[in-house]
Amino acid sequence: MGKMAAAVGSVATLAAEPGEDAFRKLFRFYRQSRPGTADLGAVIDFSAPRGTEPGARKVVRSQLSVSSVSDHDAHRAGLQPVSKWQAYGLQGYPGFIFIPNPFLPGYQWHWVKQCLKLYSQKPNVCNLDKHMTQEETQDLWEQSKEFLRNKEVNKRRPRSLLEKLRWVTLGYHYNWDSKVCRVPCKFHCLHF
Known part of the structure; x- marks a missing residue:
């Protein structure tokens, strides 16, 4: 219980420090936790009835x-017909809409594969660009698909480029170091 109380205090401290990048600090906080030990009390649960969770009272039907x-x-x-979708928003965040699983059975995997095949291609920027040339990251799906088909699980084998992929920016290519967007268009970031 003490660890949980400390974690709650840590999350509150992260948000309270002025001049710090809150997103990066929270990302590191949740990443460094051992699986199953992170305090998820501040995470909004869209499936919870309003009023039972701390963040749930911010959830509104869209x-x-x-x-x-x-x-x-x-x-x-x-996709299922739009009439069957459940959509939620957050008070104070106009334009944010969360739609839990609008897919027909089997299509969620189809779109995950399409995202990995298409969105990882250039000109989209990804976390691998900082460490590799554009030619090396040209077609991550083609470079990785045979490697991923190998069912042998071995912790010693090197990871494929697709397994090293953490994020791809679509549209506004946001530089996390300088906090500047370049190449504007209609999409934003897709994180894996």
């Missing part, structure tokens, strides 16, 4: 335009 996507188009993309 209304979606059912006519914006036809049922036929949704089905072609591997």
Whole structure:
């Protein structure tokens, strides 16, 4: 119980320090925790009824335009009809919408694969670019797929480039060091 109390205090301290990058500090806090030991009390649970969790009272139902996507188009993309989607937002964060699993059975894996195949390609920026040339990171999926098909699990084997991939920036290529965006477009960051 003492560890949990210390962790709660640590999260509060992280948010209170002025001039610090709160995202980076929180990321490090959760990353350094051993599996199953991180205090998740500050994490918003969209599945919890309002009022039972600390962050749940910030969760609000979002209304979606059912006519914006036809049922036929949704089905072609591997999605349930929009009328069946549940959408949530957060008070004070206009434009943020969370939609839990709008996919038809089996299509979630399809879109995960598509994201890894397509979004990891150039001109999108990823965490590997800082350590490798553009030619080495040109097509991570093709370079890694045979390696990943090998079912042999061996901790000593080197990881494929796809296994080393941690994030890809789509659109606004945000430089986390300088806090500057470049190449504006309509998307933002996709983290793995």
